[in-house]
Amino acid sequence: MNPETERGAVHTLELLPAQAIAEPIRQYARERMAAALQHHDQWREAIRNLDAGSERVKLLTDSLRDRAVREAVHVLRAIHALSDRETMAVALENVQSRDANQRANALETLESVREAQIIRPVLRVWEADSEAASTRDDGAGTRILEATLDDGDAWIRACAALAVGAGDPAPFRKKINGDGSKRFGWDGAR
């Protein structure tokens, strides 16, 4: 689905009496959560195992992070329709704040709202990453680049192709050929 259309649809959902379609909403939230956590985990792996000094790699890691947060916000907005709307509205605003205290308060609130069991796993997208400084593993770096070159999001694929150009591109050449999005990123990297 077009991201802007999806954002609009989820916003509209907040305004509708949604209890009658609670199960499809929960199903949608679970799907978005899987996408959020996938990109969040890839982001964590990427910042640990790829060259943090490269601005091409940084574009990929920032894009993975951005995608994870966007998906996580979709989860919260969808569940907002089934939960305590006023509390959820405030928490939704604060969880995206730059202020760490506001974010912490929002996370605490979200832990205890109705339907919390659905949203709880996705909250780690906003929790501090304490393991970022662990040992670098080049094999993991290659795996993360391969995975992101196959991402469902054309923008992530383009960023991955750009990041591949920051290192030795030979192992990835076959994956890049034949995909317009990857060629787009790859051409930017040359």
Place this chain on the structure above:
Amino acid sequence: MVRAEAARAMNGGAMDGLAMLSLMERILFLRRVPLFADLSPADLKQVAAIASEELFGDGDVMAEQGEIGAEMFVIVSGEVRVTVAADGKADCEIARRKPGDVVGEMSIVSHEPRMASLTAVGEARVLCIDSKSFEGLLRERPGTNLAVMRVLCARLKESSK
């Protein structure tokens, strides 16, 4: 040569020397521009897509004092002289802008005639963003509003020196 320069700039070099940028190269460049620092990569992609690239020769006037501004510029390479003429006197240089700086934004924010003229010093390569696109960006991306306010505050501070 173009690709070599772009590659050099992308490998941690200065912002100068980029020529005929691909969309990805524009995005990497715009990420270093303070005005756009708060935008997400996906948002920057939109900015990069709406910007057009222009090259001005030494002494070319990019914008004239008194005209209604239709665009703002992000300097990619080269320098831009900001001059003001008053009471029939000759142009007085009030600032010189370098790669990564934004110029011409005040007029498109205020809808007032331009307060100064902009002239290329040497060859200047810029990304132009038209007023309608920029206003759309300000409406949709509140983070950019704050960055514009910071730029305007800096301009105010400069003008009161």
